[in-house]
Amino acid sequence: MDKSMFAVERRGTGINIDNIEAFVYVIHCGSFNKAAEALYLSQPSVTARIQSLERELDCRLFDRQGKQVQITEEGKRFLPYAQQLITTYRKGKLHVHRQRQLPEELRIGCTVSVSNYVIPDLLPQLKQRFPDVHYKIVTGTTDDIVGKVLGKEVDIGFVRNVSHPQLHSAKWYEDPITLYAYAEHPFVGAKRITIEQIAEQPLVFFECGALDWMRIHRMFESLDKPPNIQIQTDNSEMAKKLVIGKAGISFLPGLTVRQELAQGKLVPLKVPETEGIALQTNIIVSPGEHGRVLSAIVDIGHQLVSP
CATH class of the missing domain: 3.40.190.290 (D-Maltodextrin-Binding Protein; domain 2)
Incomplete structure (x- = not known):
């Protein structure tokens, strides 16, 4: 198998922390625009991250009605795991790159x-x-x-x-x-x-x-x-x-x-x-x-x- 193809497959099925972070921020902030401001990103970038996560999970996380977004039942079930993943990732990062006291x-x-x-x-x-x-x-x-x-x-x-x-x-x-x-x-x-x-x-x-x-x-x-x-x-x-x-x-x-x-x-x-x-x-x-x-x-x- 071609190595580049294998890399694409891995990216397609792996966990992307940035996408999960965008998901949590949209819920906390109440909108894609406010999440983008909090993350110092553009609104299209946040939308792209949510869409990518939805493809990875093969489900819709939000129902969009104009500028309003409503979390779906699948999104509600995924939320506690998303929060736990981010917390675990950040703790691991701190442990690996431990700063001076x-x-x-x-x-x-x-x-x-x-x-x-x-x-x-x-x-x-x-x-x-x-x-x-x-x-x-x-x-x-x-x-x-x-x-x-x-x-x-x-x-x-x-x-x-x-x-x-x-x-x-x-x-x-x-x-x-x-x-x-x-x-x-x-x-x-x-x-x-x-x-x-x-x-x-x-x-x-x-x-x-x-x-x-x-x-x-x-x-x-x-x-x-x-x-x-x-x-x-x-x-x-x-x-x-x-x-x-x-x-x-x-x-x-x-x-x-x-x-x-x-x-x-x-x-x-x-x-x-x-x-x-x-x-x-x-x-x-x-x-x-x-x-x-x-x-x-x-x-x-x-x-x-x-x-």
Whole structure:
């Protein structure tokens, strides 16, 4: 038999990890276009990989209706095996190409709030534990950082609560959202503050886009008139300074106001309706990487976020 023919036959019946990866991404992202963006491929390339996999398996994995795709029963049965194949492949690759335990440079990606309120306390302690490691910090949105970890542009990411089939994601801390006022505000010292009273006050509304902020909005839904939101901002530093300047009161994450609380510039107001509302920050990495550094970050994190 001709050797080239034998090679073609082997390719036709072998497992193609790229095709399987495209299949998992389409399911996770919900569309071929979004999967292509996540994989840094063109949409036709993802389509070609899915078609190739369907030929290898001799079945249809998706039903296509215009731009909408629906996984078939065959696709549902194949999905857990596809996920297991990718996980096994990546673990094997890491084992074969085992990196040194500590890199010369650790690249950290994080949201702006983490860079402002956590990294300045985290890095000095990391430097004490790993003095020979150099650090590079980049900031961005959660989606930006997820993309950079996937693209190997950063090693470790600090992001909002997120999951991804190709990343290990673990909760690092939860930051309670509380109502804060300046020290001379009439609410300070009050035994009970109602939602109606809060709604009448000038509000500086900080919102970072996380789903937890929807719960703050819902607190006011039962009222006859909307809350008195006079200023809206996506910048916690601005919101904090406006409250100190007596422009209003504001719901803020606890980590953003630690210094002002210690100085007596801001005062937390007890509002039972906000109990349990918090912003969650996760650590994301490629599976199996940077174990020692991750353990150190988790250990240091318990100290940083404790009251």
